[in-house]
Amino acid sequence: MIRISDLTFGYTPSRKLFHHLNIDIPSGQIHGLLGLNGAGKSSLLHLIQGLKYPHSGTIKVNEFTPSQRRVSFLQDAYLLPEEIYTPAIRIPQFVKMYSSFYPHFSLEAFLKFLNEFEIDRASNLGQMSMGQKKKAIIAFALATNTQLLMMDEPTNGLDIPSKKQFRKILSYLVTENRLFIVSTHQIRDLHSLIDNVIIIKEGRIVFNHTIVEICDHLHFSLTPQEIDNKQVIYNERVPGGYLNISRANGQPSFEPDIEVLFNAIITESKVINEVFQN
């Protein structure tokens, strides 16, 4: 469980990235963290991992304050950054060196994930392509079995079969105690996985609802023509017609299109949130 209270943070004193930000992120779910470029997604992950310090406010991950970077906290929290750095050593050496820091690390799981990503377990990390390196580090991150796992753009640089494998692996790893946060621009790669959608805009959380809540409150429909209906909150031209978001009003909805929902919130966040408040 992550509890962020009254968080203020910025890279320059005059321009704050987050201003009195509050959010509770419960365990047992995969949270999708979305936002425009520069909205502060990576910074928020870094703050939760303790790599950056809040100017004011508090961040609590279970009983820990991440900025103190206690060993017991770091043993149970892993951040997979967007830009991967790995020492130029062979995978077995890497595992030997770094796995001992994570008490719940499973070598068996790691080898299985490597196998699923089709990575040679004896490869040298220094000689691998960025995509291969990313797959190896994703496999390592997943095998650490930390309670908190944050991934910043994990599917960037992955090929299509690997994205599928990643979704498959992630889906069966989530348990009641574990908390996954996936920050991504490529929502279509992960929309089927996400349980909860968190959207950041201009330093504030403008949307934080589960998929179930979205389905309860919003109705997504595809029409060949643009419809003139007061119930339609937002529509967007997509291949095959128009995708409309309207109030649910008890209508059954097909799987929500998170990308369209994201666009709707970025342009009409007030209207969408009113639907949820009602």
Added chain:
Amino acid sequence: MLIAAVSMIVLIFYFFNSSFSISNLISQNGPAPIGFNQFSTSNLEFESQKFHLVWFPQMFLIVCSIFTSLAFMEYAESKNINFHLPIPATKFEKWLSKAFIILLLLPLGYLVAYQLFAILTYSWDNNLSSEQVHLTLGDPYLWGYASKVLLLQCIIFLGATIFKKYAFFKITLTIFLIYVAYNLLQFLTFQIVNEDLNLLSANSTPGITPINASLRDAGYYISSPHLQTISDLYTNDRFHGIFCVLALGALFLSYQRFKEMES
């Protein structure tokens, strides 16, 4: 960082002030300069023929210095920092692992490599005696040399925590600049004192002994035997103790600076 930088300057200043420099480290304690079998006539305590390959002390110093200056290079780039900072270990454990590898394993590894090389050359050159080839841990020269190298390593280790990018060049430049500044200061001081003494000497009145002559008579001038005494002093145990304290001081400061880097 400022405290660490100032402390580094003070340490380097002491380093030169105590007549200990790379050049006299090699010339005073180094091996015989020519040939494998040429024994030195100097009676310095640490004089030894064990390092029979003349390039060894220089190479040892250069290799160790370069590697030591690179000790914290991963803290220069943000993506590397993001990999290292979340590693579940305390700051002290991280720093200690660096110090252990850089200050202990690296020099030991180099000594082992040297010894292997020396044994190989021994097998090629029959003029060498086995005593000249095999290093023994009881050899005082080895420890005398190692303690001085360790002090330099500790100072460079401290420098590596201050300068993250191009650390070796920046540390070398800092040492060089401090060395030049120190020598310049020493030269200017000498010139001023010398001029004053000459002035006093030239303006002396009959019946009054010139001040430089008084000083010389009182023994306040440096002659060759004095230099030898200083050199002998420098090689005794007391100076080893001072080196150890300085090395520990540099290590302590490097840990303080490392804690700042990790914050």
